[in-house]
Amino acid sequence: MRWEWLLLGGLAGALTGWLLRRYGPDVARLQTAARVLMIGGLSVVAAVTALYVAFFALLLYYPAVWVFDDGWPLTAAVYAQAAAMFGVVVIAVRRNVPSRLPVLVFAATTLAFSAWLCLHPQEWLPHPS
Numbered sequence: 488m489r490w491e492w493l494l495l496g497g498l499a500g501a502l503t504g505w506l507l508r509r510y511g512p513d514v515a516r517l518q519t520a521a522r523v524l525m526i527g528g529l530s531v532v533a534a535v536t537a538l539y540v541a542f543f544a545l546l547l548y549y550p551a552v553w554v555f556d557d558g559w560p561l562t563a564a565v566y567a568q569a570a571a572m573f574g575v576v577v578i579a580v581r582r583n584v585p586s587r588l589p590v591l592v593f594a595a596t597t598l599a600f601s602a603w604l605c606l607h608p609q610e611w612l613p614h615p616s
Contacts, residue, residue: 497531
């Protein structure tokens with residue numbers, strides 16, 4: 488499956504959920520299903536978008552790379568930093584977590600994938616010729 492189709496499906500789900508909540512009949516089960524569709528679709532969009540944004544988030548981990556040598560100390564420092572930053576996001580959206588689920592998915596995907604990119608550059612950087 489290509490990323491574009493996954494992104495398009497997430498957008499279609501979010502739009503369908505929004506239209507059902509806005510213009511659909513006032514039935515409790517339908518409104519709940521529309522909300523689930525909207526939050527689920529936005530979560531898919533957030534996850535796919537975060538994979539692209541993660542390359543820019545690599546800048547967050549440069550201080551850890553400068554301080555620690557390669558090996559387990561660097562791995563522990565980068566993942567601890569990612570966990571701390573995700574904790575700050577969770578604290579920021581703690582009031583209404585279900586409706587803020589796309590924000591949490593975006594933050595978790597961005598921070599985790601950029602941490603992986605930081606620790607495994609040989610797997611995604613072009614090889615020298």
